[in-house]
Amino acid sequence: MTKRDFPKIHFYDQDFVDIYDKTWAWIQDYWNAGGDSEAIEGKFFAYPGGKTVNQMDAIFSSFFLVYSNRIYQASPTLDIFYSRQEPSGAIRSVYAVDTGLPQAEADNPEGLSLPLFAWAEFNLYHKSANKKRIKDVIPILHRYTEWIDSLYKRDNGLYRAPLAAAEMGNSPREGTVYPVDFNACMAVNALYMSALADILNDKETSFQYKRRYFSLKTRINALMWDNEEGFYYDMDENENKVKVKTLAGYWPLLAEITNDDRAERMIAKLQDPRVFGAPHPFPSLALDDQRFDENGGGYRGSVFPHLTFMVIKGLEKYQRHDLARDCAIRHLYFMLDSMSPDGNHHKGNLWEAYLPLKEGPAQWDGQEGFPRVQHLARDALSTICLTIENIVGLVISLPRKTVDWIIPNLEIMGIENLSLKKNMITILSNKSGRGWEIHMESEKLYYFTINILGKKKKTLPIPSGKCSMLIDKL
Numbered sequence: 001m002t003k004r005d006f007p008k009i010h011f012y013d014q015d016f017v018d019i020y021d022k023t024w025a026w027i028q029d030y031w032n033a034g035g036d037s038e039a040i041e042g043k044f045f046a047y048p049g050g051k052t053v054n055q056m057d058a059i060f061s062s063f064f065l066v067y068s069n070r071i072y073q074a075s076p077t078l079d080i081f082y083s084r085q086e087p088s089g090a091i092r093s094v095y096a097v098d099t100g101l102p103q104a105e106a107d108n109p110e111g112l113s114l115p116l117f118a119w120a121e122f123n124l125y126h127k128s129a130n131k132k133r134i135k136d137v138i139p140i141l142h143r144y145t146e147w148i149d150s151l152y153k154r155d156n157g158l159y160r161a162p163l164a165a166a167e168m169g170n171s172p173r174e175g176t177v178y179p180v181d182f183n184a185c186m187a188v189n190a191l192y193m194s195a196l197a198d199i200l201n202d203k204e205t206s207f208q209y210k211r212r213y214f215s216l217k218t219r220i221n222a223l224m225w226d227n228e229e230g231f232y233y234d235m236d237e238n239e240n241k242v243k244v245k246t247l248a249g250y251w252p253l254l255a256e257i258t259n260d261d262r263a264e265r266m267i268a269k270l271q272d273p274r275v276f277g278a279p280h281p282f283p284s285l286a287l288d289d290q291r292f293d294e295n296g297g298g299y300r301g302s303v304f305p306h307l308t309f310m311v312i313k314g315l316e317k318y319q320r321h322d323l324a325r326d327c328a329i330r331h332l333y334f335m336l337d338s339m340s341p342d343g344n345h346h347k348g349n350l351w352e353a354y355l356p357l358k359e360g361p362a363q364w365d366g367q368e369g370f371p372r373v374q375h376l377a378r379d380a381l382s383t384i385c386l387t388i389e390n391i392v393g394l395v396i397s398l399p400r401k402t403v404d405w406i407i408p409n410l411e412i413m414g415i416e417n418l419s420l421k422k423n424m425i426t427i428l429s430n431k432s433g434r435g436w437e438i439h440m441e442s443e444k445l446y447y448f449t450i451n452i453l454g455k456k457k458k459t460l461p462i463p464s465g466k467c468s469m470l471i472d473k474l
Contacts, residue, residue, distance in 0.1 A: 006069055007418040009392055010428055012411050015336050016387060023350075023376065023383040027065075027072060030376055032097065039100025044077040045377065052103055055081055055093045055113040056167060057377035059120045060306050064384040066127035069419040074124055075133070078117065082140045089147030091117075091140075093165070108164035114185040115148060117141055118192035125199060129398040129421060134196050138205070141196075145189060156239065157219035159183050166248060170364075171284065171299035172291045176234035176242050180224050184232075184251035187216045191255060199399075217257045225258075230265030232258075245275065245286035246299070247307045253314025263318045270311065271323070278303075280334040281327040282311050283356035295355065296362025298370065302353035303334070303362070306378040312390060321393070321406050328390040332382060334359050350379040388415065394427070396420065403427065404449045410436045410471065420446065429471075436471040 006024045011017055032046045045061045046053045058077040065074035081091050092102035092111030104111045121137055152159040161182040194209035224232045232249040233241035252258050269275040275286045284299045285292050296302030308331050315324040337359035339348030352371035353362035364370045392413050395404040398420050414428030426441040440462055449459040
C-alpha cells in the first residue's frame with residue numbers, strides 16, 4: 001500500500017468496513033476550491049453546491065479528517081473562520097462562499113455558534129503534533145472567548161446566549177434564556193484552552209482558563225442541575241429550570257462538569273427505554289416528553305449523528321467504554337439499515353437525521369430539504385471517527401507517541417497503514433493456533449497500551465519492523 005492511501009480498517013462485519021471505505025470516497029466531492037470569483041480561496045470542506053461554510057461543520061469534520069493520512073487536511077476549513085476574525089474578536093457561525101461575509105439570522109444576529117474550536121484544536125494536536133499551530137491559534141481563540149464574554153456573560157456567571165447558536169431548530173426549549181449546551185460548551189472551551197496552554201508550557205494562561213472552568217462548572221452544577229430528576233436543564237429569565245429533557249443536557253458530560261454519582265444517573269437515562277434509550281441511540285428529545293415525535297419531527301426525536309457523537313465522547317470521559325462502543329455499533333447498524341429499504345448497503349445514502357424507533361431517515365412535516373442527504377460533515381463522525389475510536393477502539397496521541405487499544409471483547413479487527421506523522425503503523429488482532437494474537441508493524445518506535453475487557457492492561461514499547469504478541473501471555 002502506498003503512503004497516500006487512507007488507513008484500512010478490519011472488522012468482523014464487512015458492512016462496517018464498506019461504509020467506512022465509501023465515506024472516504026464520498027468525501028472527495030466535499031472539497032470546494034474557492035474560484036477567482038469567490039472570496040473564500042483554496043480548498044475547504046463544505047456541502048457540495050452549498051453557498052456557505054458553517055462553523056460547526058468545520059469543527060466536527062476536523063475529527064474525522066485527521067484520519068485521512070494527510071490526504072485531506074483538517075485545518076484549512078477552520079482557518080477560514082480564524083482568518084475572518086474581527087477586531088472585536090468575533091468569529092461568526094456562517095460565511096458566504098462568494099462574498100466571504102457573515103450570514104446572520106434574525107434569531108442569532110451576532111452569528112454565535114457553540115464555542116468548540118479549542119476542543120477541535122486539542123484533538124488536531126494529538127493527531128499531528130504541530131505545536132506551532134497551537135501557538136498561532138491560542139491568541140485568536142483567546143480574543144474569541146473575550147468577545148463571547150463581553151456580549152453574553154451575566155452577573156450570575158452563566159451565559160445568556162441565543163438558542164439558535166446550538167442549531168437545534170425546533171427543539172421545544174421555549175422560554176430558555178440560559179441554554180445548558182452553550183454554557184457547557186463554554187466550559188469545554190475553558191478546559192481545552194487550559195490544555196492548549198499547557199502544551200506551550202504557558203502556566204499563566206493555563207491557570208487563568210482553569211479558574212474560568214472551575215467557576216463555570218460550579219455555576220452550572222449549582223443552577224442547572226436538578227437533583228430530583230437527575231438531569232441538567234436550561235434556565236429561563238428568572239433562573240428557573242426549563243424542564244425539557246433534550247440531548248443538550250448531555251454536554252456537561254463532555255465538559256467533565258458532573259461528578260461520578262450524577263454521571264451514573266444521567267447515563268442510566270441513556271439506557272432507559274422511557275427516556276433516551278430508544279432502539280437507535282440517541283433521540284434528540286426524551287421519549288417520555290409529550291412532544292416526542294416517532295417520525296423525528298426535526299429536533300423532537302430525530303437521531304442526529306453529531307449529537308450521538310457528543311454523547312459517546314461524554315461517556316468516554318467517565319470510562320464507560322463498553323456502553324460507548326455498544327451505542328456506536330447500534331447507531332452504525334441503524335445508519336446502514338437506513339441506506340436502502342431492500343437491505344442493499346452498496347446503494348443508498350447517509351442522512352443528516354434518522355428515525356429513533358426504527359431504521360430510515362427522519363421526517364419533519366412541512367420542512368423541505370430535511371433531512372439533508374449525505375451530510376458528511378456530521379455523518380462521517382459515525383462512519384469514520386466512531387468506527388476507529390469506539391468500535392475498533394484505538395486512541396492515538398502523536399506527541400506522546402502512544403496508541404491505546406481498548407478492546408471490550410476479542411474479535412478479528414484492527415487498522416492497517418495508519419500514518420502517525422512519518423510513521424505508518426498496523427495493528428491487527430486475530431485468532432491463530434496459539435490463541436488470540438496481535439500483529440503489529442511500524443516504521444518507528446511507539447508505545448502501545450492494550451486494555452482488554454478492563455481486566456488486562458499493559459503498556460509495551462513497540463519497535464520498528466514487525467512483531468506480534470499473544471494475549472494469553474500478557
